[in-house]
Amino acid sequence: MGEESAPAIPEVRPSAPLELLWLGHLLLSHPDGEDPRLAALGPAVTRKLASELQDFWQDGHAAGMAEMVVLADLSGQLFSERLDRLLPNLPEVDLLATAELRSEAEDDRSRIVERLARLQRDAATRHRYGLLLQAIWQPLVPEWESRGLPQVRAAGASLARRLQRGEPLAKAAEVVERLRRKNQAWGDLIDDGERRGRLALVPAYFGGSWSIWDLPHHVVVGFSEGASPTEELRDEARRLSSRLRVLGDATRMALLLRLAERPTSVGELARMFDLAQPTVSAHLRALRDAALVTTRRDGPRTLYRADRESLSELLSQVAARTGAGG
Secondary structure, eight states: OOOOOOOOOOEEOOOHHHHHHHHHHHHHHOTTOOSGGGTTTOHHHHHHHHHHHHHSSOSSSOOOSHHHHHHHHHTTOTTOSSOTTTSSSOOOOOTTOOOOOTTSOHHHHHHHHHHHHHHHHOHHHHHHHHHHHHHHHGGGHHHIIIIIHHHHHHHHHHHHHHHHTTOOHHHHOHHHHHHHHHOHHHHHHHHHHHHTTOEEEEEESSOOSEEEEEOSSOEEEEEETTOOHHHHHHHHHHHHHHHHGGGGSHHHHHHHHHHHHSOEEHHHHHHHHTOOHHHHHHHHHHHHHTTOEEEEEETTEEEEEEOHHHHHHHHHHHHHHHTTTO
């Protein structure tokens, strides 16, 4: 019997599409621009872009940008260091030739595929989406090219040298071991990607501590160079606190409790709670930014409802991280 071949050495490369993905995440989680990584946009532009990104797909969920990363991988541009070729006119490729997207929850996976299908069949939607992504990316290009790109190139080169010398993946890239400890399925995904020569490691500049993506052609692990376990906890705490802070207002919490009972319009809520409609709208936007409510059209009205699944996921995260879940 022949010996089993050693796993292929993972690719280690920068990725402008993944940097843009993180910027979209920052916009949705910090729509008022308080995160310093959004400083180049300014508060007014940040709020405008966050609102446009939130509302782009009109499917009741924050847009995110997962479909853009799948598209970049399908079109061979995942490891582009610039986005000139990808934006603003997104390429027309076989958008439905997706991988299993095993890194995503079932609902998120279905949503990504549905959005890709819309991009495939509607050139106008594809163009508008590309323009929105360009509006987010373009103001950050000077910082990316002068500081971000040299930093991630250097980090990637250092990691690649360690892997080339034969250093085990988990030792050379600490993020891999952290992901394995967090979730066995992620560890299996990384091992499968390494075995099949599909694993790519992407040092991030705008990114948080880590990310993992099962894309059509690659299993990608993104990481912030130099992020310590303490910084990872801080990053996770920032994500959780920004959403929990929304629930600290009694009126906002009362609106959420009402929306948990049944879908309701802004006008109905304003009458019920004796509030001005702009006040209710502001509270609902905060709840939407925290992914705690969704919307749907009912004729001329927009109905809001509590996103029970998202709220349950938030509370479960807090319980799991504090040990309160038993």
